[in-house]
Amino acid sequence: CSLQAGLAVLLKAERLFHSSYHSQAVHIRPVCRGSHWFAQLPCGGFTDASCLAVSWELRQTLTVVFDFFSSGQGKKDWSLFKMFSRTLTDMCPLASQSKVYVDISPKNKEKELLEVSPPPTSVHEAVVQGERKTYAVYDLLSPSLFNTSRSLNVQLKWKRPQDSSEMPIPTLHAQRYVGGYGLQTGEICTLIYNTHPYRAFPVILLETVPWYLRLYVHTLTIITKGKENKPS
Template identity: 90%
Template sequence: MAAVLVLLLLLAAGPGPGRADAGRERRDALREELLLSPLPTGDVAATFQFRTRWDADLQRGSGTDHHLLRYAVLPREVVCTENLTPWKKLLPCGSKAGLAVLLKAERLFHSSYHSQAVHIRPICRDASCLAVSWELRQTLTVVFDFFSSGQGKKDWSLFKMFSRTLTETCPLASQSKVYVDISPKNKENELLEVSPPPTSVHEAIVQGDKKTYAVYDLLSPSLFNTSRSLNVQLKWQRPQDSSEMPIPILHAQRYVGGYGLQTGEICTLIYNTHPYRAFPVILLETVPWYLRLYVHTLTIITKGKENKPSYIHYEPAQDRRRPHLLEMLIQLPANSVTKITIQFERALLKWTEYPPDPNHGFYVGSSVLSALVPSVTAMKNMDVEQSPLFTSLFPSSDGSSYFVRLYTEPLLVNLPTPDFSMPYNVICLTCTVVAVCYGSFYNLLTRTFHVEEPSRGGLAKRLANVIRKFRGVPPL
């Protein structure tokens, strides 16, 4: 099971004391959305998004325009209910009502892919941005593979995926919708059939492609008139050719090169498959301090030629305090592969700094790629506050491009590891020597020895002599 746990924390100062919104009306709100997307391989991706908005100044009286941007990636985090339970407790209705009813741990963790995220950001309440509200956005993405689960069919429903159906909405939610991607996978015929009939149909441009979504508004009174529960079902009208896999315009790979346990190199391959458009990309690398980077070995090669970055920002690491931070702006030519390599040296750690399984290796966090990818299909600007889930996940800057942020796979790096069995053997041998040799020597030094004369006999000897006397035998 692949599992990734991503945390994004964005904090910024609110307005100063002079811009306090004491007289403004509070509009705290909860918006929840679920996007169901059938994948070309037959899998189904379910993306939950819960947005809680507070009209409150959390940093009132702080005085000063402080901006703090932090990314935290946990590549080796074990997927369990200890991650899901506190995540669900942040929701106003918990898991008792609304879309959160579907968050059943047994079904979510029995999947091909699982990802959780928490976003905190300030948003403007109006166009003048005189007052700032805070938005807590929680997203969860799960990919279900029905072939591995033994069902063997591409037809699916909410009950098949989550073992539950939607029965009621969260009373505190101002928006609660389910979106189902019913876009035609083939230009000739529609492949998907959804039931029950949706309340509306929405069309949008997502990542340069025209998408059609069936929308189920849980706040609509007519939705639960026919039945008390909503079980969205989707059937394939004919088998889909899974060999036609779409290739994204921007994608990347990352791996560790080199040989031995002293030096190595981090290699990143960035692909631009657009046939005629070039665009820049921002690459952010965060490397732990125990991998000592050699910045002078940084090379960027595109189509066999050197590709000089337009911008480079590097902050060296400090041992046991902070990692390396490398940020670059690279131009990606059309239909090209850009290879980025940088050499590093493995540092020696203290024996107390190794994890319980040091021979497994050390995980290095993912690289972050951010770019405005050219769009083939023109799109319209939409208000982010009024836009549905997929538009907020893939925001667009204008009609000719859309914003994409990618995370590469984490790296597993082996460091020089001592033989931890030798200290164990030394400890065992030392304890044995102390217990046997030192204990005996200590007894010899502390004991007092003296000679005792043998006694004249006890009760048994006197009784034996009485018997021998009656028998006429000499005493003992």
């Protein structure tokens, strides 16, 4: 469908490059095609005797972050049109699944604090990092979604101002900054925080290094709870 229909309509280069962060990734993995099931193969090899055929799955992802709270004078309202300067106009007829998920999880259990429009086609609940999340789901393949209008502009609005202007901090979050100057004292510092009271989470860290910084493996330092972790 290229940029004519479906979620790809939102991929306007001018808006993506002016976001706070964007990245693209390509994931390739072997999958086993059985007679009645479709499962990922173990990394060690093709050891499942019930595997009838092997295929390769290609998955492309695009991650974009818009910081409207900082750029919008503390306002948390947003919409697809504000972010991408476009709205969803139609589904892609070649897609077998096309959905938009909006996190509407209440803060401090105040469910009446925010609202999304138009009404979602369904609501989905899931546990993410030990916390229960609620998502408004817009199924672009649902015929009723585009019946009233040929344009879908998902919006989230706060019904009343919050008591605090600070954004809620996720359970797992990170901060990064560049310090020092020159090849001798220049450094990248990445701080990863886990505020969960007892649970640990696996973390895969991918750094985007500025072109003017040169990295040396022997200067890598990992500190956890004030103690240095030396690679084995």
